[in-house]
Amino acid sequence: MIHTKVNNKCRQIRAWLYNATNRYFGPEAHWLQKHIMNCPRCQRRFASYGRVNLALSLLKSQPHQNDLLIRSNTQAIDVLKHSLRNIPKAQKLRTIVPEPMLAVRWKKCAYTAVSMTACIMVVILMKIGIFTSMDKFQTKSQKIIRQYYASNVGQDLADELFPENPEKPHAKNPDGTLTA
């Protein structure tokens, strides 16, 4: 248990160090950009890095035909043993269509889910707020009216009209009997 905790801490520190190093020594660091502006050699190096990155992005951006997986699976299954070719799983693989990764699929729904959660939270907060303020409003208004009555009509009448504890209309005697 302790070992796991230490490992987690290690991982956190490692991640933090990596981020900090990237922030201060990465390609977007301010001092580096400032230097590159004035150094032609670094400009050339930076441009070559950009070129490699661009080429990698271009490789990634080229889409393939949607049926490439089906064709590849079919071709690969055809050279396997007869006994393997005819089982239902192999038949299923011959018709399988590529699907986007789970993270990509959830990304689309994530925005909707977040919006819905936010709406629900707003409604809940509003409801809680309204009920709390209603209670406060009721208590305060009762106090004001009681004060008004006390100053104009008299304390006794005000006490009679607006009792201190409205929930307990009948006070309990020490011996347990009720009084009106």
Add this chain to the structure above:
Amino acid sequence: MFGKALSYDSQWDFANSQSVAENQRWILSAMQNHGQGLITMLWRLLANEQDVCDAYQNTFLQLAHHEGGKKPQNVKAYIYRTANNVAISMLRRRIIERKNLNKPIAAGDTFNSPAEEFDSKDLQENLRSCIAQLPEHLRNVITMRDLAELSYEQIGRILGISAGTARVYRCKAVRLLTVWMCKEEKL
């Protein structure tokens, strides 16, 4: 008597084939689990659909015949490494052919404006040929990280190295690619 022996033989063959199918079902499972990722990596590396199909077929054929049909300890690692090697061999062959013909090979089927297409295709082919020249340990990391889009942890597990080492290898590979691509451009 002879007919009876024949029927026993056919029954034995059928039972044997059934057991083979049972024993090698994991090949189909591997195809189902890693096929899509493998196709993506091969397509980005080869950019030719027929070559992708051939490399894919070759990979699974090698997997099926690995030590007489034995399942490797780490199937994913075996598949990715084999596919990588097969694709690089094909790529190298293609580069030699291109050098012999002394003209660029048409890679994909997509169409852009002629100037743009030439430039981007040239850049991609240039990168591919540079990747094919990289040392094996650096090449494996860059193809798995940038073309197969695996995480450093996954790459580490596949290649039997740590994630940090994989990061260092990628950095070295990019540095080498930068130098080589600049040289090729000057030529």
